[in-house]
Amino acid sequence: MNDTRQDSTTHFGYQTVDEKQKADKVAEVFHSVASRYDLMNDVLSGGMHRLWKRQTIEMSGVRRGNQVLDIAGGTGDLSRKFSTLVGPEGQVVLADINDSMLKVGRDRLLDKGVAGNVRFVQADAECLPFPDNYFDVVTIAFGLRNVTHKDRAIESMLRVLKPGGRLLILEFSKPKNPLLTKLYDTYSFNFMPLAGKLITNDADSYRYLAESIRMHPDQETLKAMMETAGFAGVSYHNMTGGIVALHRGIKP
Amino acid sequence: MLTQLLLAGADSSINALLRLDPVSQQRFGKLAGQVLAIQAREPDFALFLVLQPEGLQLARQWEAPADCTLSATTAELWQLLTSSNKAAALYQPGVTITGNNSLLVELADIVQAMEIDWEFQLQQWFGPLAAGLIGSHLRLRGRWTAANLASLHQRTEDWLAEEARLLVGNNEAESRFAELDQLKLQLDRLEARAALIRRQLEPDTE
Numbered sequence: 001m002n003d004t005r006q007d008s009t010t011h012f013g014y015q016t017v018d019e020k021q022k023a024d025k026v027a028e029v030f031h032s033v034a035s036r037y038d039l040m041n042d043v044l045s046g047g048m049h050r051l052w053k054r055q056t057i058e059m060s061g062v063r064r065g066n067q068v069l070d071i072a073g074g075t076g077d078l079s080r081k082f083s084t085l086v087g088p089e090g091q092v093v094l095a096d097i098n099d100s101m102l103k104v105g106r107d108r109l110l111d112k113g114v115a116g117n118v119r120f121v122q123a124d125a126e127c128l129p130f131p132d133n134y135f136d137v138v139t140i141a142f143g144l145r146n147v148t149h150k151d152r153a154i155e156s157m158l159r160v161l162k163p164g165g166r167l168l169i170l171e172f173s174k175p176k177n178p179l180l181t182k183l184y185d186t187y188s189f190n191f192m193p194l195a196g197k198l199i200t201n202d203a204d205s206y207r208y209l210a211e212s213i214r215m216h217p218d219q220e221t222l223k224a225m226m227e228t229a230g231f232a233g234v235s236y237h238n239m240t241g242g243i244v245a246l247h248r249g250i251k252p
Numbered sequence: 253m254l255t256q257l258l259l260a261g262a263d264s265s266i267n268a269l270l271r272l273d274p275v276s277q278q279r280f281g282k283l284a285g286q287v288l289a290i291q292a293r294e295p296d297f298a299l300f301l302v303l304q305p306e307g308l309q310l311a312r313q314w315e316a317p318a319d320c321t322l323s324a325t326t327a328e329l330w331q332l333l334t335s336s337n338k339a340a341a342l343y344q345p346g347v348t349i350t351g352n353n354s355l356l357v358e359l360a361d362i363v364q365a366m367e368i369d370w371e372f373q374l375q376q377w378f379g380p381l382a383a384g385l386i387g388s389h390l391r392l393r394g395r396w397t398a399a400n401l402a403s404l405h406q407r408t409e410d411w412l413a414e415e416a417r418l419l420v421g422n423n424e425a426e427s428r429f430a431e432l433d434q435l436k437l438q439l440d441r442l443e444a445r446a447a448l449i450r451r452q453l454e455p456d457t458e
Contacts (some may be wrong), residue, residue, distance in 0.1 A: 051253055057309075058314055
């Protein structure tokens with residue numbers, strides 16, 4: 001379950017790197033893609049990421065007055081919707097470890113008139129700078145696979161959640177159908193780097209994206225990780241044949 | 253995901269329509285963050301309207317409690333949607349409203365009062381002169397179509413009424429046949445009685 005190796009190395013896509021280097025390498029990737037992140041998401045997923053996020057919002061149970069933490073919030077797709085749902089008496093914290101992504105997200109939300117109940121915080125998911133039992137809902141969408149110590153991050157999310165609060169992890173996962181797996185692999189390792197090269201002139205970042213998805217724990221493993229961290233009632237919901245899964249857990 | 257795709261398409265279309273009426277969009281915006289649950293019966297389905305600053309989002313499920321829940325049969329919901337007096341349609345016997353009903357009343361009022369200025373939209377694309385010409389032509393055609401549809405409706409109604417008078421329904425025919433049978437039996441009895449009387453009046457031939 002722990003994604004670190006004995007000699008303090010970890011994976012960065014298919015490469016094995018020193019643990020300390022992973023955060024820097026991930027940061028490089030996101031600095032490189034930040035400005036065209038939304039465009040690339042639309043191109044690479046064919047707009048499907050919007051539907052996956054819709055489903056996440058439907059299942060989040062966010063209501064007026066809630067405190068919501070959107071980790072790895074990137075360009076603020078989820079935070080924007082949550083901001084409306086929590087209303088002026090609630091609060092949404094958009095957190096991202098990468099300052100380039102955070103700036104893009106902040107500018108985008110301000111441009112769309114989202115302000116007042118949204119805070120922007122540069123934070124590492126492994127050691128969240130928030131008090132214990134503070135948030136009603138914590139979400140992390142397409143961010144967990146980039147975290148060096150996923151188990152520590154999940155524990156940190158448990159700590160900041162109020163008892164009864166829920167964690168939602170939206171992340172790429174493993175398709176169940178072998179034919180879909182084959183098609184998905186062909187797409188990921190051929191089309192994605194090519195699209196990255198054409199649109200952002202950066203094939204490596206998108207090769208990393210495909211590799212990091214393959215290195216990410218599958219549905220059952222991630223569920224077990226959440227249970228080990230202390231979450232109760234953990235369940236997951238496969239989307240698009242399991243290419244993406246939404247895991248949910250409640251802090252007891 | 254197919255349902256999500258359909259709902260996304262539906263709410264994008266509704267929001268595009270709302271953008272054509274800024275007053276309604278502004279009124280929608282004031283309700284942002286509130287959720288209306290629609291529980292339909294016969295067939296059973298649930299739909300959630302999540303109000304957003306720029307319109308609404310449709311959802312098949314919603315984990316948080318809704319501000320207002322409207323329960324009715326699908327036919328009653330359709331009637332509510334198409335009725336010209338939505339406020340009255342809300343208070344039919346089969347319609348149940350729980351929670352904050354002012355949300356529903358306000359929504360019904362917004363939909364009722366929606367006025368889309370198509371001519372203004374055309375003006376954006378073709379300029380004021382062309383938009384005016386297209387608008388007046390479409391209005392004329394619209395009036396012509398409405399008048400013809402009304403006339404067709406009236407003629408069909410008249411024709412059906414005429415036909416109804418000429419043709420006899422199965423039950424009515426059966427009833428008439430039964431009456432005729434009864435009449436025939438009565439005639440047979442009368443005939444037999446007349447024959448009996450005749451025989452009694454005839455002088456004894458023996």
